[in-house]
Amino acid sequence: MxxxxxxxxxxxxxxxxxxxxxxxxxxxxSGGERALYHALYPARHALYSSDQFAQSCGLRGSPxxxxxxxxxxxxxxxxxxxxxxxxxxxxxxxxxxxxxxxxxxxxxxxxxxxxxxxxxxxxxxxxxxxxxxxxxxxxxxxxxxxxxxxxxxxxAPVPHAVIPELSDVVPVSELNVPEGLDFSAYDTELAGEAHRLGDYAVGEIIDHVDGVTVEEAEHMLATRLWQNTAKVHFDATNRPDGKRLIYGGHVISMARALSFNGLANAQIIAGINSGAHANPCFAGDTIRAWSEVLETAQTAVPGVGAIRLRLVATKGDAGILRGDDGKYAPDVLLDLDYWALMPT
Amino acid sequence: MxxxxxxxxxxxxxxxxxxxxxxxxxxxxSGGERALYHALYPARHALYSSDQFAQSCGLRGSPxxxxxxxxxxxxxxxxxxxxxxxxxxxxxxxxxxxxxxxxxxxxxxxxxxxxxxxxxxxxxxxxxxxxxxxxxxxxxxxxxxxxxxxxxxxxAPVPHAVIPELSDVVPVSELNVPEGLDFSAYDTELAGEAHRLGDYAVGEIIDHVDGVTVEEAEHMLATRLWQNTAKVHFDATNRPDGKRLIYGGHVISMARALSFNGLANAQIIAGINSGAHANPCFAGDTIRAWSEVLETAQTAVPGVGAIRLRLVATKGDAGILRGDDGKYAPDVLLDLDYWALMPT
Amino acid sequence: MxxxxxxxxxxxxxxxxxxxxxxxxxxxxSGGERALYHALYPARHALYSSDQFAQSCGLRGSPxxxxxxxxxxxxxxxxxxxxxxxxxxxxxxxxxxxxxxxxxxxxxxxxxxxxxxxxxxxxxxxxxxxxxxxxxxxxxxxxxxxxxxxxxxxxAPVPHAVIPELSDVVPVSELNVPEGLDFSAYDTELAGEAHRLGDYAVGEIIDHVDGVTVEEAEHMLATRLWQNTAKVHFDATNRPDGKRLIYGGHVISMARALSFNGLANAQIIAGINSGAHANPCFAGDTIRAWSEVLETAQTAVPGVGAIRLRLVATKGDAGILRGDDGKYAPDVLLDLDYWALMPT
Missing domain, CATH: 3.10.129.10 (Hotdog Thioesterase)
Incomplete structure (x- = not known):
C-alpha cells in the first residue's frame, strides 16, 4: 500500500x-547558529561577533x-x-x-x-x-x-497576468535603523578599519583580496542549517559528476563575509535592492568577491549612514562582469545590490 | 619507558x-548541539525546532x-x-x-x-x-x-550462558508521554503536514523521496559530537581505500530526518523496538529512506497517539529489503522498528 | 576607481x-563554540564537557x-x-x-x-x-x-636588535590555579581514568593509540571559527595540488584531544612552555599523538598537581622525533611542551 x-x-x-x-x-x-555561522563563513563584522561591541553601539547585545x-x-x-x-x-x-x-x-x-x-x-x-x-x-x-x-x-486555465511594480532600489527613507543604534562611541580599531561613510566615493571598487575554496560538506552543512531541503543541494545522484548545486545564499554569505576586508564598518544589512545568481557554484570553486560603491546617504538617525553596494562574487579572478552579449561572464556567481548601515 | x-x-x-x-x-x-544537529541532518520536526511550537504542545520549551x-x-x-x-x-x-x-x-x-x-x-x-x-x-x-x-x-573459563528475555515490541502502555504534552492546540500547518494518526493505515508504505549523499567530514563531525571515539570511524589507514566506516547512529538520524517528508507529525520518538545495521555505510553513499506503518494505538493521554514504524534506510534505490536467502539486500543500511507519538 | x-x-x-x-x-x-569544539576534535576531558563535573571540582560551571x-x-x-x-x-x-x-x-x-x-x-x-x-x-x-x-x-633602516630573554619553562609557582579549584571530591570513574599525578613517572611515554584523518572541510570550519582568516588555509589556488595548509593550532587541538587516552586527568592546560610546528599538515594526513612526562610538581593549592608534558603529533607512525641531522623527522607535525593541572 x-x-x-x-x-x-x-x-x-x-x-x-x-x-x-x-x-x-x-x-x-541561539548562540549555536551564530557559532556555526562563524565556522561556515569568514564573518568578522564586530557587531555580530561581540555583545560588548554591540552594546557600545546602543543595542542590548549582539543580534x-x-x-x-x-x-x-x-x-x-x-x-x-x-x-x-x-x-x-x-x-x-x-x-x-x-x-x-x-x-x-x-x-x-x-x-x-x-x-x-x-x-x-x-x-x-x-x-x-x-x-x-x-x-x-x-x-x-x-x-x-x-x-x-x-x-x-x-x-489548467491561463491566469490573468499580474506583474507587480517593484522598486529598483529601496529608498533610504524606508530602511530600518535598529532602535537605539548609536554610533557616537564607535570604536574603529575594534571594528577593524578606520574608513567611515565619508571615506567611500561613489564608483569606488574594492577588491576583497581573499578566496575561499568550497567543499561539499560545508555547503551542505550550511544549507541544512537553514532547513532548506531542496534536493539539488544534497543528492549527488542528480548529476553524472556527483556534484551538488550550491545554495545561492551560501555564495551571498561567503561574499558578504569576504567583504569585511575593505568594508569592515558596513555593519548592518538594511535592505537588498536586487540580486542575481549569475552562474551555478559547485564544490571546488574558489569564491572571491569585489564591491562597488553605488551610493552613500544619511539616514534619519544622526551618525548612521547608509552605503549602497554592489557585491559581486566570482569563481576565479573574473575581472569582466558581462560579456559583449550582455550576459554575465561565466565566472560570475553573484551580483547583489544592497544597503548597509555604516558610521558617518 | x-x-x-x-x-x-x-x-x-x-x-x-x-x-x-x-x-x-x-x-x-545546549543550543550548540541542537544547532549542529540541524546542520548535520535535514531535521525539521517542529517540536525540536521551535520553543514556541513546543510550548503550544504543553512543554516548557523545545526539548x-x-x-x-x-x-x-x-x-x-x-x-x-x-x-x-x-x-x-x-x-x-x-x-x-x-x-x-x-x-x-x-x-x-x-x-x-x-x-x-x-x-x-x-x-x-x-x-x-x-x-x-x-x-x-x-x-x-x-x-x-x-x-x-x-x-x-x-x-578464560566459559561463563554460564545467560540470555535475557527481550520483548519484540515495547507495549504501548510502557511508552512515556512527556509530562504536560497536549496536542489539543496542535497546528498542522506549522508542523508541515495535515496527516494525523487516524490518517495512517497499517501496511502503508511511505517513500520519503529525498536522498542525501554523505561526506567523510560530516559523519566524523557528527560522531565526534557524541564523543564516540571508535577508531573505525576516524582513521583512514584502517582500510586500503581510505574510507571510514560510518557510525550506525548517523544513518539512523539521517533516515529519521528524511522521514519528515510524509511523517512530519511523528514528533517524538518514544521507544525503539529493534534495530539492525544491515550493511555498512561509507562516504559517497546516498542515503534514502522509506517507512512502513506497523501499528497505530492510543496512549493513556487523550489526543496523543502512538504510531509504530519500520524505518528503512538504503543507499541507492533498493526496493527489495531481503534477498531469497532471507538476508538483507546489499543496498539496505538500516532496519529500525520504533514508536513515535503523534496527534490523533 | x-x-x-x-x-x-x-x-x-x-x-x-x-x-x-x-x-x-x-x-x-557561548555553548555554540563548545559544541563545535566537540564536533571538530575528539575532546573528552570531563571538566570541559560537564557543568556538573566542573561544579564537583569547585568551579561555577564548565569553563x-x-x-x-x-x-x-x-x-x-x-x-x-x-x-x-x-x-x-x-x-x-x-x-x-x-x-x-x-x-x-x-x-x-x-x-x-x-x-x-x-x-x-x-x-x-x-x-x-x-x-x-x-x-x-x-x-x-x-x-x-x-x-x-x-x-x-x-x-627602511635596520632597527636596533632587541631579543627578549624568555624562560625555557614557566615556573610552577607562576602557573595559575583557577579560583576555587578543589580536586578533593574528584571522581576518577567519571573522568575516565584512575591515574593521578603520582602514577606518572618522569620519562614515561604514552602512545595515545588513536588516529584521525583530517578533511579539508573540517580544518577550514575550525580555523574560520576562530576568525583566523590567513589565506593559506582556505584558498586552494595557492598550491598546484589544491591542498590548503592546515592551521597549526588545529593540530595542537587534535593532539591534545587524542591525549585524553592515557591523560584523561590532565584536565586544565595551565601553561605552554614552547611549541614548534615541525612540518606542515594537509588534508588526508592521519594525525596521531604521543606524550612524554617531563616533570611533575605540586602547586600551591593542596590536591592540585602540575604535570609537564611533551606532546608530539605525527602523521603516520613516526617513532623517530629527529633525524641524525637534528632536524625533525618528516612525519612529525608538532612538538609542544606544556603544563597541565591534575589531581594528586
Whole structure:
C-alpha cells in the first residue's frame, strides 16, 4: 500500500494572486547558529561577533546576523515556493525591519503578488512577498522574490497576468535603523578599519583580496542549517559528476563575509535592492568577491549612514562582469545590490 | 619507558552478569548541539525546532532531540562496551523516559544482563541494559543492546550462558508521554503536514523521496559530537581505500530526518523496538529512506497517539529489503522498528 | 576607481619595540563554540564537557576549553602579526590566567617586545607578547610568539636588535590555579581514568593509540571559527595540488584531544612552555599523538598537581622525533611542551 503523504510541492497553477501561505517549521535561533555561522563563513563584522561591541553601539547585545535571518526565513519557503521551481529569478525590496536576538523564534509567510504564464504554456513566473516574523508576530524581514515554476496540468486555465511594480532600489527613507543604534562611541580599531561613510566615493571598487575554496560538506552543512531541503543541494545522484548545486545564499554569505576586508564598518544589512545568481557554484570553486560603491546617504538617525553596494562574487579572478552579449561572464556567481548601515 | 595507561577496552571475559559500569565523561547539552544537529541532518520536526511550537504542545520549551539524547548516551558506552566489539548485533526495549532540556547534563551506566560464549571459543555475545541519567539522576533513556566481543585470554573459563528475555515490541502502555504534552492546540500547518494518526493505515508504505549523499567530514563531525571515539570511524589507514566506516547512529538520524517528508507529525520518538545495521555505510553513499506503518494505538493521554514504524534506510534505490536467502539486500543500511507519538 | 581600503598587513619595518597593537573584532563565546569544539576534535576531558563535573571540582560551571581561548585570542592577532609572516617560529611563556565562561567576550592585544633584522636584509624576526582580555579587562591568557616577517621597503633602516630573554619553562609557582579549584571530591570513574599525578613517572611515554584523518572541510570550519582568516588555509589556488595548509593550532587541538587516552586527568592546560610546528599538515594526513612526562610538581593549592608534558603529533607512525641531522623527522607535525593541572 503506497502512501501519497509526501509533499509534491506546488505547481504554477496552484498559485493565485492574494493567496497567503503560512510556511511550516518555526525555528528558535541561539548562540549555536551564530557559532556555526562563524565556522561556515569568514564573518568578522564586530557587531555580530561581540555583545560588548554591540552594546557600545546602543543595542542590548549582539543580534543574530542579518544573513542568518535571511537564510532562516528563506529556507522555510522552499517546500511551498521553489520545490518545482525551474529558476530563482530575482529578489527585490528586501528590508530588515527588526533585529533578531538569540532565543527568538522565526516563521515565514508568503503572499502571492504576481503570476504570469510563459508563452510556452509549460511554465510561469510567480512573485511572492515573503515575510519573516518573530514570536511576537513582528515582521523582522520582508522581501519580494520571483521564481519560474513548472505547470503540472498543462490544461489548467491561463491566469490573468499580474506583474507587480517593484522598486529598483529601496529608498533610504524606508530602511530600518535598529532602535537605539548609536554610533557616537564607535570604536574603529575594534571594528577593524578606520574608513567611515565619508571615506567611500561613489564608483569606488574594492577588491576583497581573499578566496575561499568550497567543499561539499560545508555547503551542505550550511544549507541544512537553514532547513532548506531542496534536493539539488544534497543528492549527488542528480548529476553524472556527483556534484551538488550550491545554495545561492551560501555564495551571498561567503561574499558578504569576504567583504569585511575593505568594508569592515558596513555593519548592518538594511535592505537588498536586487540580486542575481549569475552562474551555478559547485564544490571546488574558489569564491572571491569585489564591491562597488553605488551610493552613500544619511539616514534619519544622526551618525548612521547608509552605503549602497554592489557585491559581486566570482569563481576565479573574473575581472569582466558581462560579456559583449550582455550576459554575465561565466565566472560570475553573484551580483547583489544592497544597503548597509555604516558610521558617518 | 612505555606507559600502559591507555584504555585497552574490555574483552568478553571481563563482563559478568550483574556488573554495573559507570561510563565516563558526563556531558552538558545546549543550543550548540541542537544547532549542529540541524546542520548535520535535514531535521525539521517542529517540536525540536521551535520553543514556541513546543510550548503550544504543553512543554516548557523545545526539548533536546531524542536522537541527540540517544547518541550522547550511546557514545559514552563505546570505550567500555564496544571498543573490542566485532559487531553491534541489535537493540531492544529502548524507552525515552523523560525530556532532556538545554543545560541538562547526561551520563550513562550499563548493567550486564547476559553473556554467552560462542562455540568458536574466540568470541562471545554480551547484553547490556544501558541507562542515560540527567543531573537529577532521573533515567531519561534506557535500552538493551547486544554486541559480539572478542575474547582476549582464550583460556578464560566459559561463563554460564545467560540470555535475557527481550520483548519484540515495547507495549504501548510502557511508552512515556512527556509530562504536560497536549496536542489539543496542535497546528498542522506549522508542523508541515495535515496527516494525523487516524490518517495512517497499517501496511502503508511511505517513500520519503529525498536522498542525501554523505561526506567523510560530516559523519566524523557528527560522531565526534557524541564523543564516540571508535577508531573505525576516524582513521583512514584502517582500510586500503581510505574510507571510514560510518557510525550506525548517523544513518539512523539521517533516515529519521528524511522521514519528515510524509511523517512530519511523528514528533517524538518514544521507544525503539529493534534495530539492525544491515550493511555498512561509507562516504559517497546516498542515503534514502522509506517507512512502513506497523501499528497505530492510543496512549493513556487523550489526543496523543502512538504510531509504530519500520524505518528503512538504503543507499541507492533498493526496493527489495531481503534477498531469497532471507538476508538483507546489499543496498539496505538500516532496519529500525520504533514508536513515535503523534496527534490523533 | 580602485580602492586601497583593504588590509595589506604589517611588514617588518612597521614594528617597533614598545608598540601595543589592539587587535580587532572582539568575540563573545557561548555553548555554540563548545559544541563545535566537540564536533571538530575528539575532546573528552570531563571538566570541559560537564557543568556538573566542573561544579564537583569547585568551579561555577564548565569553563570554555583552554584551547578555544587560545585559538580565539590567537585568531585576532593574525591580520596584524602574521599576514605577511614567512614562518611562525615559536611560542613561549604562555599562561592561562583566568577561566573563560560561556557569555564572556574576548579581545586581544599584542606588545612588540623584540625585533631583529635577518642578515639577508629582506626579512626579520618580530617577538610579541599577546594578551587575551575578557569584558572586565582581566587578562585571561598571555603568551610570547615570534614570527619571521617580510620587509616591504628594503631601504627602511635596520632597527636596533632587541631579543627578549624568555624562560625555557614557566615556573610552577607562576602557573595559575583557577579560583576555587578543589580536586578533593574528584571522581576518577567519571573522568575516565584512575591515574593521578603520582602514577606518572618522569620519562614515561604514552602512545595515545588513536588516529584521525583530517578533511579539508573540517580544518577550514575550525580555523574560520576562530576568525583566523590567513589565506593559506582556505584558498586552494595557492598550491598546484589544491591542498590548503592546515592551521597549526588545529593540530595542537587534535593532539591534545587524542591525549585524553592515557591523560584523561590532565584536565586544565595551565601553561605552554614552547611549541614548534615541525612540518606542515594537509588534508588526508592521519594525525596521531604521543606524550612524554617531563616533570611533575605540586602547586600551591593542596590536591592540585602540575604535570609537564611533551606532546608530539605525527602523521603516520613516526617513532623517530629527529633525524641524525637534528632536524625533525618528516612525519612529525608538532612538538609542544606544556603544563597541565591534575589531581594528586
Amino acid at each position: 503506497t502512501s501519497n503523504k509526501t509533499n509534491a510541492g506546488r505547481f504554477f497553477e496552484d498559485y493565485a494572486v492574494g493567496d497567503v501561505i503560512r510556511h511550516a517549521v518555526p525555528r528558535t535561533l 543574530i546576523d542579518d544573513m542568518i535571518v535571511f537564510h532562516t526565513v528563506f529556507g522555510k519557503t522552499v517546500p511551498d515556493i521553489s520545490l518545482n521551481a525551474v529558476a530563482n529569478l530575482g529578489y527585490a525590496e528586501a528590508r530588515f525591519l527588526k533585529p533578531v536576538w538569540p532565543g527568538d523564534t522565526l516563521r515565514s509567510t508568503s503572499e502571492v503578488i504576481g503570476v504570469k504564464q510563459n508563452s510556452n504554456g509549460r511554465t510561469g513566473v510567480v512573485w511572492v512577498l515573503t515575510r519573516g516574523l518573530n514570536q511576537h508576530d513582528d515582521v523582522v524581514l520582508e522581501y519580494v522574490r520571483w521564481v519560474m515554476v513548472r505547470k503540472n496540468n498543462l490544461d | 612505555t606507559s600502559n595507561k591507555t584504555n585497552a577496552g574490555r574483552f568478553f571475559e571481563d563482563y559478568a552478569v550483574g556488573d554495573v559500569i559507570r561510563h565516563a565523561v558526563p556531558r552538558t547539552l 533536546i532531540d531524542d536522537m541527540i539524547v540517544f547518541h550522547t548516551v550511546f557514545g559514552k558506552t563505546v570505550p567500555d562496551i564496544s571498543l573490542n566489539a566485532v559487531a553491534n548485533l541489535g537493540y531492544a526495549e529502548a524507552r525515552f523516559l523523560k525530556p532532556v532540556w538545554p543545560g541538562d547534563t547526561l551520563r550513562s551506566t550499563s548493567e550486564v544482563i547476559g553473556v554467552k560464549q560462542n562455540s568458536n571459543g574466540r568470541t562471545g555475545v554480551v547484553w547490556v541494559l544501558t541507562r542515560g541519567l540527567n543531573q537529577h539522576d532521573d533515567v531519561v533513556l534506557e535500552y538493551v543492546r547486544w554486541v559480539m566481543v572478542r575474547k582476549n585470554n582464550l583460556d | 580602485t580602492s586601497n581600503k583593504t588590509n595589506a598587513g604589517r611588514f617588518f619595518e612597521d614594528y617597533a619595540v614598545g608598540d601595543v597593537i589592539r587587535h580587532a573584532v572582539p568575540r563573545t563565546l 570554555i576549553d583552554d584551547m578555544i581561548v587560545f585559538h580565539t585570542v590567537f585568531g585576532k592577532t593574525v591580520p596584524d602579526i602574521s599576514l605577511n609572516a614567512v614562518a611562525n617560529l615559536g611560542y613561549a611563556e604562555a599562561r592561562f590566567l583566568k577561566p573563560v565562561w560561556p557569555g564572556d567576550t574576548l579581545r586581544s592585544t599584542s606588545e612588540v617586545i623584540g625585533v631583529k633584522q635577518n642578515s639577508n636584509g629582506r626579512t626579520g624576526v618580530v617577538w610579541v607578547l599577546t594578551r587575551g582580555l575578557n569584558q572586565h579587562d582581566d587578562v585571561v591568557l598571555e603568551y610570547v610568539r615570534w614570527v619571521m616577517v617580510r620587509k616591504n621597503n628594503l631601504d
